[in-house]
Amino acid sequence: MATKFLSPGRRGTSRGVSGRDREERRLAFRMTAPSLVLMALVAAVPIGYALWLSLNQYSVRTAGLSRFVGLDNYVAALTGTHWWAAFGQTFLFAGLSVSLELVLGTAMALLLNLAFKGRALLRTVVLLPYAVVTVVSAITWETMFQPNLGLVTNVLSTLGLPGGDVVWLGEHGYAMAVIVLADVWKTTPFAALIILAGLQVISAETYEAAELDGASKWQAFLYVTLPLLRPAIVLAAIFRTMDALRVFDLPFVLTRGANGTESMSMLAYTELRENRLVGEGSALSILTFLTVMVVSVVYIRFAGGNIREVAKEEQ
Amino acid sequence: MTLEKEANQAKEPLVDLIRPSSPSQEDTTAASVLSARKSATGSASRRRTRITAAAAAAMAAGLLLTACGGGAATQGTEAPAADPASAANATGSLNVCGGKDASGIYKGTVEAFTKANGKVTAKYTEIGATTDEARTQAVQRLEGKSSECDIFVTDVIWTSEFASQGWILDQTELVEASKDRFIPSTVETAKYEDKYWASPFFTNAGLVYYQKDKVAKPETWQQLYAEAAGAEGDSFVYQGKQYEGLTVNFLEMLYSAGGEVLDENGEVKIDSPETREVLDFMVQGLKDGAADRAVLTYNEDPARLAYESGNFGYQRNWPHVYRLLNATPLAGTFGVAPLPAWEGGKASGVLGGWNLAISAHSANQAGAVAFIDFATTPDWQKHVAMDFSQAPVNEAAYADPEVLAKMPFATELLASVKGAKPRPISPVYPQISQAIYKNVYAVLSGTATTENAVKTMAEELTAAKASF
Structure with a gap:
C-alpha cells in the first residue's frame, strides 16, 4: 500500500491544447470507455434509479399504484424527527468508534512494528476479528452482555465492579457503548494494518538523525513518527468513517435500533423493506448517501491541505 | 460514484488521496493522470461537463428502466380465486415455503400429505430464520412474480398486506366449504375486505x-x-x-x-x-x-x-x-x-398463528388446494397438537383424549385462543x-x-x- 500522498505535479496554466494532446486524450477515453460503461451500469444506474424512486410515492395499499411527488419525500424526512435522530446517533457512533480505532490502531501498529520473535504470526492473528462476519460477532456480543446469563455481566458482578447489574442493551448510553465496543473490537486491526504500512516506510535514518539531535523516544514519536504517519492515519480515518456512517448490522442485531442506536441505514431499511414505503425509503437512502459523500469530501479537503503542507515542509 | 468523481475533478487534493502514488510511479500511471497534469484548466472543466453529461445519461437510463418496469397498474381487477373442486385431480409437485421449522410441523405435514395423497409430491422450503426474514423473503418472491413457492405459510398479521397487493389467491369458496372445521376467531385472521385469503393452519395464544x-x-x-x-x-x-x-x-x-x-x-x-x-x-x-x-x-x-x-x-x-x-x-x-x-x-x-396462502403465481394451484384440505382436516389437526405441541384450529381436537395425554394444558390453551382478539387488521x-x-x-x-x-x-x- 502506498503511503505517501504527493500531489502529482502542478497543473499547467491555461493554454491551447495541441493536436497531440487531443489525440492522446481521445485514446485515453477509448481505453477507459469499457470501465466507464461498467461503472455506469453497476453504480450510476442503480443510484439514478433510487433517485427516481425517491421522487415518487408507491402505494402500500394498491398494487402498482404510484404518483410523482417531487421532493415531498425529502421534505417529509428533513422536517420530521426520525431522520435527525438517526443522523445524530450515527455521527455519535462514528465519532466515538473511529477515534478509538485510530488511537488503538496506532498503538497496535507501533507494537507490531517492533522486532520480536513470532511477529509475522502475531500480525496475522491480530487480523482475526476483522475476518469474523459482523452479524456473527454482534450475536456473540449480545450473548456476552445479556443480563443474568452473559459473560461480561457475570464477570463484572463477580469482581464487584460496577455494571454487573446493568441491562446494557436495554439502557440509553450503555447500548451505544456496546455497539461502539463491538465495532472497535472488529475494525481496530484494519486501522492498525494501514497505519503499520505507513510506519514501515519511515526510514531508520530519520530516527537516527533525531537521536543524534538528542530527541527522546517520546519526542521522536511526537515530532518524527506522528507527522510522517499522518497520511496513513488520514487514510484509515476516511475508510473507517465512511464505513461507520453506513453502519447497519451492529444496531440491527444488538438493539433493533432501540435506546438511541438507530442508524441512518437502519431507518432507510425499515421504511423500504419492512414498511414497503419505497419512495420514502429511497429518499432516506439518498440522504444517507449524500451525507457520507459530503463527509468524505470535507475530510479529503481538510486532510489534503495538511498533506500538501507536509509535502512542502519535506522539500 | 459519478458524483464522487465529479467532486474528484473539482478539488485537486482529492486526486492525491484516492490515487496515492510516489513521484516515481507517477510517470507510469494511467493516461487520465497524464492528461490531468498536462491539460489546461479549461479542459478540466470541459471534462467535468462530460461527466455531468454521463450522469445525466445514466439518470435517463434509470428513468427508462422504471418506465418499463413499474408503471402498469393492475387495480380494479377481480383477484383470481382457488377452486375447491380442483383438488380431486391434483398431481405433480408442490412447494410449501415458510419460516424456520422449529417444531417440525411444516416438514411433518408435508411428508404426511405426500404419503396420504399419493399423486402430489410436496416439499417444504425454509425461506427465513425469523418471522421478519420470512416475510421479507416472501414479499421479494411475490413482488418478483416468482413461481418457486406454491404455498406460503403466512403469519396472521400478513393477510391484509398480501391480499391487498394481489399476491395470493382468494380462498373464500375453500374456507366457506370447510368453515365448520375452524374456531371462528382463527378464520377471522384470514379475512380481508369480506373475503378469505388463506386457511388457518395452526393458531397461537400467549x-x-x-x-x-x-x-x-x-x-x-x-x-x-x-x-x-x-x-x-x-x-x-x-x-x-x-x-x-x-x-x-x-x-x-x-x-x-x-x-x-x-x-x-x-x-x-x-x-x-x-x-x-x-x-x-x-x-x-x-x-x-x-x-x-x-x-x-x-x-x-x-x-x-x-x-x-x-x-x-x-x-x-x-x-x-x-x-x-x-x-x-x-x-x-x-x-x-x-x-x-x-x-x-x-x-x-x-391471536397469533399461521395460515396457508396460495401464491397467485403458483403453477400447481390444484395441488395447493389438496394440501390445504389435508392440513385442516380434524384428524390432522390432532397431530398438530400431539406431534408438534402447536395449537390446533379445530376445537374438537382440544377435548380429544389422545391430545390431552400429550398436551395436558389443552383446556387452558383453548380458553386463551377463544379469548384472544386479533391485532389491528390493515395493509x-x-x-x-x-x-x-x-x-x-x-x-x-x-x-x-x-x-x-x-x-x-x-x-x-x-x-x-x-x-x-
Missing part, C-alpha cells in the same frame, strides 16, 4: 408459565405483578425488546383492560385512559422489580432461557415452550395458565405495530413519559393509516 412452588396461579395481572414483586426470584419475564413481540405483550394487557388500537370503523382509539393505565402499570412493574429489567432485551428465546435458570416466578410465552421446559430440570415444577384478566375487567389476549400493519412497540419501549426504558408516548403513538397511527 400463556403464563409459573413456578408452582414459589408463586400462585395468576388470576389477574395485578395479582401476578404483586406476587412477582414479593420476593427475589419470583419476578416476571416477558418479551419487552423493541420488536413485534412487544406489541403483542402490550396488546394482551391493553385488550384485557378494555382498551383498543382501532375501533370497528378503523378510527384510532389508542389515546385512552386504558392505554395510560396499562403503560403506567408496566413501568411500575419494572420499577418495583415485579418484572426483571432484562426484559427490555428479551424476545421469546432469551425469556425462555432466563426462566429455565429457575430464578424467576412467571414467564409469558407461547405454547411450544411447554415441550422445551419439560426437557429441563424444571419439568414438573411449573404450571401453565391462560393469560390473566385485568382487575375488574376480563381476560383477553392476542399497513407493520407501520401500526412499529408505532406501538417503539413508543411502548420508550416508556418502559424511561426515555419518554406516558403522556408523550401516547400522543406520539396516536399521531403515528393516524399517519400510518393515511399512507398512500
Whole structure:
C-alpha cells in the first residue's frame, strides 16, 4: 500500500491544447470507455434509479399504484424527527468508534512494528476479528452482555465492579457503548494494518538523525513518527468513517435500533423493506448517501491541505 | 460514484488521496493522470461537463428502466380465486415455503400429505430464520412474480398486506366449504375486505408459565405483578425488546383492560385512559422489580432461557415452550395458565398463528388446494397438537383424549385462543405495530413519559393509516 500522498505535479496554466494532446486524450477515453460503461451500469444506474424512486410515492395499499411527488419525500424526512435522530446517533457512533480505532490502531501498529520473535504470526492473528462476519460477532456480543446469563455481566458482578447489574442493551448510553465496543473490537486491526504500512516506510535514518539531535523516544514519536504517519492515519480515518456512517448490522442485531442506536441505514431499511414505503425509503437512502459523500469530501479537503503542507515542509 | 468523481475533478487534493502514488510511479500511471497534469484548466472543466453529461445519461437510463418496469397498474381487477373442486385431480409437485421449522410441523405435514395423497409430491422450503426474514423473503418472491413457492405459510398479521397487493389467491369458496372445521376467531385472521385469503393452519395464544412452588396461579395481572414483586426470584419475564413481540405483550394487557388500537370503523382509539393505565402499570412493574429489567432485551428465546435458570416466578410465552421446559430440570415444577384478566375487567389476549396462502403465481394451484384440505382436516389437526405441541384450529381436537395425554394444558390453551382478539387488521400493519412497540419501549426504558408516548403513538397511527 502506498503511503505517501504527493500531489502529482502542478497543473499547467491555461493554454491551447495541441493536436497531440487531443489525440492522446481521445485514446485515453477509448481505453477507459469499457470501465466507464461498467461503472455506469453497476453504480450510476442503480443510484439514478433510487433517485427516481425517491421522487415518487408507491402505494402500500394498491398494487402498482404510484404518483410523482417531487421532493415531498425529502421534505417529509428533513422536517420530521426520525431522520435527525438517526443522523445524530450515527455521527455519535462514528465519532466515538473511529477515534478509538485510530488511537488503538496506532498503538497496535507501533507494537507490531517492533522486532520480536513470532511477529509475522502475531500480525496475522491480530487480523482475526476483522475476518469474523459482523452479524456473527454482534450475536456473540449480545450473548456476552445479556443480563443474568452473559459473560461480561457475570464477570463484572463477580469482581464487584460496577455494571454487573446493568441491562446494557436495554439502557440509553450503555447500548451505544456496546455497539461502539463491538465495532472497535472488529475494525481496530484494519486501522492498525494501514497505519503499520505507513510506519514501515519511515526510514531508520530519520530516527537516527533525531537521536543524534538528542530527541527522546517520546519526542521522536511526537515530532518524527506522528507527522510522517499522518497520511496513513488520514487514510484509515476516511475508510473507517465512511464505513461507520453506513453502519447497519451492529444496531440491527444488538438493539433493533432501540435506546438511541438507530442508524441512518437502519431507518432507510425499515421504511423500504419492512414498511414497503419505497419512495420514502429511497429518499432516506439518498440522504444517507449524500451525507457520507459530503463527509468524505470535507475530510479529503481538510486532510489534503495538511498533506500538501507536509509535502512542502519535506522539500 | 459519478458524483464522487465529479467532486474528484473539482478539488485537486482529492486526486492525491484516492490515487496515492510516489513521484516515481507517477510517470507510469494511467493516461487520465497524464492528461490531468498536462491539460489546461479549461479542459478540466470541459471534462467535468462530460461527466455531468454521463450522469445525466445514466439518470435517463434509470428513468427508462422504471418506465418499463413499474408503471402498469393492475387495480380494479377481480383477484383470481382457488377452486375447491380442483383438488380431486391434483398431481405433480408442490412447494410449501415458510419460516424456520422449529417444531417440525411444516416438514411433518408435508411428508404426511405426500404419503396420504399419493399423486402430489410436496416439499417444504425454509425461506427465513425469523418471522421478519420470512416475510421479507416472501414479499421479494411475490413482488418478483416468482413461481418457486406454491404455498406460503403466512403469519396472521400478513393477510391484509398480501391480499391487498394481489399476491395470493382468494380462498373464500375453500374456507366457506370447510368453515365448520375452524374456531371462528382463527378464520377471522384470514379475512380481508369480506373475503378469505388463506386457511388457518395452526393458531397461537400467549400463556403464563409459573413456578408452582414459589408463586400462585395468576388470576389477574395485578395479582401476578404483586406476587412477582414479593420476593427475589419470583419476578416476571416477558418479551419487552423493541420488536413485534412487544406489541403483542402490550396488546394482551391493553385488550384485557378494555382498551383498543382501532375501533370497528378503523378510527384510532389508542389515546385512552386504558392505554395510560396499562403503560403506567408496566413501568411500575419494572420499577418495583415485579418484572426483571432484562426484559427490555428479551424476545421469546432469551425469556425462555432466563426462566429455565429457575430464578424467576412467571414467564409469558407461547405454547411450544411447554415441550422445551419439560426437557429441563424444571419439568414438573411449573404450571401453565391462560393469560390473566385485568382487575375488574376480563381476560383477553392476542391471536397469533399461521395460515396457508396460495401464491397467485403458483403453477400447481390444484395441488395447493389438496394440501390445504389435508392440513385442516380434524384428524390432522390432532397431530398438530400431539406431534408438534402447536395449537390446533379445530376445537374438537382440544377435548380429544389422545391430545390431552400429550398436551395436558389443552383446556387452558383453548380458553386463551377463544379469548384472544386479533391485532389491528390493515395493509399497513407493520407501520401500526412499529408505532406501538417503539413508543411502548420508550416508556418502559424511561426515555419518554406516558403522556408523550401516547400522543406520539396516536399521531403515528393516524399517519400510518393515511399512507398512500
